[in-house]
Amino acid sequence: MSLRFPQLLTQIEGLGESAARRAAEAARKLPVALRSIDEAQRIGRDELTNRIRRAGERWRGAHPTDEPVNVVFGLPPHPSRLNVIGADGSQILPDRHAPALYFLINIGSILIEQGTGSAPRTASEAGVFYDDADLYGDSGDLASPAWINGKRDVAEMETLARLAESCSGAPTLALLDNGLLLWLALQAGDQHRKAVDRLLAEYLQHLTRLRASGVAVAGLVDRPRSADVLALLALVLAPEPDPESSPAISPYRGLTDRALFAERLEPGQRSARFVDSSPVNRDFETVGHQIQFFYLNTGGAHNIARVEIPGWVAEDPKRLEWVHAGIIEQSKTTGGFPYPLVRAHELAVVTAADRQAFEAMIEQSLIRRGLRPRISQKAQTKRWTGARRRHRV
Amino acid sequence: MVVTQVPIGRVTRCSTRGFVGAVRLPEPDIPAFGGFCVVETQHGQARVIGLIYDLSIEDDELARQMASAGDLSREQLADAQTNRQVPLEFSALTVGFAREGTYHYTLPPQPPLTLAEVYPLDVNEVHSFTERFDFLPLIFGADRLPVDDLLAAALKQASLTYPEKQRLPYLVQAGRECARFMAADLNRLENLIRSLQT
Numbered sequence: 057m058s059l060r061f062p063q064l065l066t067q068i069e070g071l072g073e074s075a076a077r078r079a080a081e082a083a084r085k086l087p088v089a090l091r092s093i094d095e096a097q098r099i100g101r102d103e104l105t106n107r108i109r110r111a112g113e114r115w116r117g118a119h120p121t122d123e124p125v126n127v128v129f130g131l132p133p134h135p136s137r138l139n140v141i142g143a144d145g146s147q148i149l150p151d152r153h154a155p156a157l158y159f160l161i162n163i164g165s166i167l168i169e170q171g172t173g174s175a176p177r178t179a180s181e182a183g184v185f186y187d188d189a190d191l192y193g194d195s196g197d198l199a200s201p202a203w204i205n206g207k208r209d210v211a212e213m214e215t216l217a218r219l220a221e222s223c224s225g226a227p228t229l230a231l232l233d234n235g236l237l238l239w240l241a242l243q244a245g246d247q248h249r250k251a252v253d254r255l256l257a258e259y260l261q262h263l264t265r266l267r268a269s270g271v272a273v274a275g276l277v278d279r280p281r282s283a284d285v286l287a288l289l290a291l292v293l294a295p296e297p298d299p300e301s302s303p304a305i306s307p308y309r310g311l312t313d314r315a316l317f318a319e320r321l322e323p324g325q326r327s328a329r330f331v332d333s334s335p336v337n338r339d340f341e342t343v344g345h346q347i348q349f350f351y352l353n354t355g356g357a358h359n360i361a362r363v364e365i366p367g368w369v370a371e372d373p374k375r376l377e378w379v380h381a382g383i384i385e386q387s388k389t390t391g392g393f394p395y396p397l398v399r400a401h402e403l404a405v406v407t408a409a410d411r412q413a414f415e416a417m418i419e420q421s422l423i424r425r426g427l428r429p430r431i432s433q434k435a436q437t438k439r440w441t442g443a444r445r446r447h448r449v
Numbered sequence: 450m451v452v453t454q455v456p457i458g459r460v461t462r463c464s465t466r467g468f469v470g471a472v473r474l475p476e477p478d479i480p481a482f483g484g485f486c487v488v489e490t491q492h493g494q495a496r497v498i499g500l501i502y503d504l505s506i507e508d509d510e511l512a513r514q515m516a517s518a519g520d521l522s523r524e525q526l527a528d529a530q531t532n533r534q535v536p537l538e539f540s541a542l543t544v545g546f547a548r549e550g551t552y553h554y555t556l557p558p559q560p561p562l563t564l565a566e567v568y569p570l571d572v573n574e575v576h577s578f579t580e581r582f583d584f585l586p587l588i589f590g591a592d593r594l595p596v597d598d599l600l601a602a603a604l605k606q607a608s609l610t611y612p613e614k615q616r617l618p619y620l621v622q623a624g625r626e627c628a629r630f631m632a633a634d635l636n637r638l639e640n641l642i643r644s645l646q647t
Contacts (some may be wrong), residue, residue, distance in 0.1 A: 168524050175527035387520035390511075395525060398511065402533075 117287025142396025164403025483602020
């Protein structure tokens with residue numbers, strides 16, 4: 057054990073006090089926000105949209121949809137048969153201390169034919185990337201963690217699309233353990249724009265396949281930190297928003313949408329739908345996949361998730377019901393987080409032991425070709441100091 | 450090496466005194482408590498013979514959560530019992546080794562290697578290996594093991610390799626051999642003999 061806990065005691069106390077201060081501050085603001093959501097409905101969608109426009113291009117928040125912003129939707133009936141697909145991914149990032157330069161993406165997936173009693177179809181599919189084109193791309197820089205995460209997101213969506221196309225005879229819900237907007241596209245600057253655009257196009261193509269296969273798709277964000285709806289509610293308090301104002305001076309700073317909807321939603325209920333104002337959503341909207349979201353109480357004590365769906369799911373009452381009822385049904389035994397995503401993660405995760413075994417196989421392959429693989433001395437010294445286990449009878 | 454059999458599992462950790470193996474899903478009958486098993490060592494020059502003394506299913510948080518949730522769907526139950534990795538860990542005590550066609554009733558020079566395949570010991574080999582009772586000292590010498598239950602299970606398994614009429618004489622002889630080790634504890638001996646009779 058290398059942490060010297062006595063040294064940390066003061067800082068731990070400070071951390072606790074800071075968290076308590078923030079919680080008290082949030083609790084003070086919450087009643088105002090709760091009143092604002094009804095006020096927002098009274099103002100109406102048109103006026104809210106005008107205020108968003110007046111707030112300027114830099115404003116980020118939730119746009120209202122055709123659903124009243126303060127409405128709460130109860131749990132719809134679950135179909136007697138529903139196919140539920142979950143996909144999740146993990147990766148090994150390139151490591152210059154390893155015996156060879158590569159990265160690996162592993163996608164875990166599960167297809168549950170709810171209502172049949174049969175064992176679900178599960179899979180773990182890994183890909184190893186070691187060519188220069190994969191490792192260095194157009195720029196010549198080694199693939200960044202963000203880029204590899206983007207490739208993983210695309211692979212997850214491809215898996216959902218492929219499994220959805222294999223389903224027939226029952227409605228199908230495809231679930232992703234993440235938001236639906238491609239995170240890489242949100243983060244990328246101009247430097248790698250072309251490469252990012254290629255990945256984004258691929259991602260959107262898989263979304264199009266999902267739409268064509270007739271399924272509902274949703275991305276679930278557990279314990280979301282976003283405050284998009286609160287940004288909209290801030291406009292209720294500011295009829296003439298200042299386009300130059302910073303989000304840091306929001307009256308609801310420190311509060312999250314999750315805290316707001318934990319007070320409003322009973323288990324099984326969802327909020328109204330909203331549109332994400334992220335610039336990337338314009339790219340999605342251009343090809344008919346505008347991303348909307350709602351908050352859902354998935355059960356347990358105030359377990360609020362943010363559920364992201366494409367517009368073609370949002371505006372199709374049947375598909376929207378599959379998302380709502382399907383997530384709640386699948387979350388019953390796992391404390392409010394859907395079982396297919398629990399299992400997809402389990403099937404995807406690359407453990408330290410997996411990685412060690414995989415690298416041993418790489419070393420063997422190199423040796424068979426007359427190469428002498430070596431990890432770096434730094435990596436070797438880390439192995440020396442690692443724990444060991446002894447067999448005892 | 451007997452290669453026609455299906456392996457029980459693979460070695461995960463080991464020493465000369467014994468080894469631990471894991472298998473994804475147990476077969477209905479193997480591995481079983483008191484069963485003989487065999488695994489290669491020294492690059493196939495020798496085979497370590499083990500006696501399975503413990504079987505355990507590894508701890509799993511998700512299984513605990515699901516068990517306490519109660520309202521499991523049929524699909525989740527099927528997933529847990531069919532798909533999910535439920536590694537069964539079995540521990541074996543080394544009771545001898547075979548090299549160049551000869552059994553040695555001592556500890557082997559080296560333990561098997563990690564991930565070596567563990568096979569059930571072929572019935573003919575169980576017969577040959579247990580004809581002599583020289584494997585008993587290594588069992589009696591094991592600390593903190595359920596020695597008496599292990600002996601009873603192993604000896605009864607060995608007796609089944611004989612024609613029916615010879616089984617009782619074999620067990621009687623085995624009881625006599627055990628009596629030499631248990632002379633100071635007649636209650637234990639009596640329990641063992643009772644176990645052999647059932």
